[in-house]
Amino acid sequence: MAHRGASKVELENTTLAFARALEMGADAVELDVRRCGSGELVVHHDPKLSDGRTIFSVDKRDLPTHIPTLAEALDACGSMWVNIEIKNDPKEPDFDAQEVTTRRVVDFLRERGSLDRWLISSFRRETVDLIRSLMPELKTAWLVMTIDDAQLENIASAMASQGHTALHPWVKQLSRRMVDVFHRHGLQINTWTCDDPRRMRELVEWQVDGICTNVPDIALQVINSPN
Numbered sequence: 001m002a003h004r005g006a007s008k009v010e011l012e013n014t015t016l017a018f019a020r021a022l023e024m025g026a027d028a029v030e031l032d033v034r035r036c037g038s039g040e041l042v043v044h045h046d047p048k049l050s051d052g053r054t055i056f057s058v059d060k061r062d063l064p065t066h067i068p069t070l071a072e073a074l075d076a077c078g079s080m081w082v083n084i085e086i087k088n089d090p091k092e093p094d095f096d097a098q099e100v101t102t103r104r105v106v107d108f109l110r111e112r113g114s115l116d117r118w119l120i121s122s123f124r125r126e127t128v129d130l131i132r133s134l135m136p137e138l139k140t141a142w143l144v145m146t147i148d149d150a151q152l153e154n155i156a157s158a159m160a161s162q163g164h165t166a167l168h169p170w171v172k173q174l175s176r177r178m179v180d181v182f183h184r185h186g187l188q189i190n191t192w193t194c195d196d197p198r199r200m201r202e203l204v205e206w207q208v209d210g211i212c213t214n215v216p217d218i219a220l221q222v223i224n225s226p227n
Contacts, residue, residue: 001028001083002216003193004045013043014066015076022078026216030083030192031073034094035101036060041070041108047092056094070108083168083190083212084109085143086122102127106134121168132163141166141190146173156185166190166209171199179206197222 005017006024013031021029032045038059044067048054060069074082086105088096096102102122109118121141122128128140142159147169159167166188169178174191182189190210194200200222203211213219 001030001190001210001212002026002080003030003212003214004032005029006216007214011066013045013068013073015068015072018073018076018080019078021216022076022080024217025220026080028081028083028210029077030085030212032085032087033070033101033105034087035096035104036063039104041101041104043068043070043073045087047087047089047094054093070105071112074112081117081119083119083121083141086120086124086127088122088124088127090124099127099130102130103134106131106138109138110135119165121166128164129162136163139165141168141188143168143192144173145170147178149175149177152178152181156182156187160185160187168192168212171203174203174208176206179208183207194219201225 002021004012006020007017010017010020018029031043033041034044034055036042036055036059037057040060044055086102088101115137119139119141120131121143123143125142128142131138131140142164167182168190171191171194179189188209190212191203191208192212194211194213195215197218200211200219204223211219
């Protein structure tokens with residue numbers, strides 16, 4: 001899974017980065033969605049531009065031209081399946097307690113179709129839970145930086161019962177036991193962000209379902225290696 005596209009060789013979260021990931025042969029791409037001042041869904045990781053303005057306060061026509069709309073980004077992704085991360089952090093200036101952005105993403109994907117190609121994730125559990133209630137056909141994943149090892153069984157059981165698809169843990173917190181527990185409950189593990197070939201090999205041995213990486217070309221070499 002190409003993290004924000006082929007972000008080592010192109011500017012991240014741009015149509016060029018997504019197109020390059022497709023050229024490299026990536027199976028999937030990850031991108032970040034926010035809502036700009038004029039209401040459009042745009043693809044950008046940080047809540048602010050480099051000049052300090054918040055994405056939420058700037059109309060689409062006034063954003064830097066390299067920032068694509070979600071529609072433009074998905075067009076550039078071609079045949080890859082796409083992990084759409086909804087950015088909705090209570091600590092950030094564009095926090096959306098009413099989940100307007102989430103609802104717009106769901107409406108957009110309902111109209112676009114090809115629902116089997118989209119996996120929607122967020123660090124905010126309430127966001128992915130809402131998606132399950134709004135449109136159960138969409139696949140959902142919970143992003144986590146840390147997770148209580150003693151609660152793995154309970155968390156996996158709850159996520160499975162709610163119909164979620166995957167857990168997306170930080171690679172430095174990922175353990176083989178975590179993979180085994182979530183697989184036993186029928187859930188996928190897609191981990192982020194790994195650029196180290198040796199660690200990638202270990203993750204392949206653990207049978208993780210997806211590796212989010214800034215170097216999809218190297219990841220493909222590891223995955224396809226006979227060793």
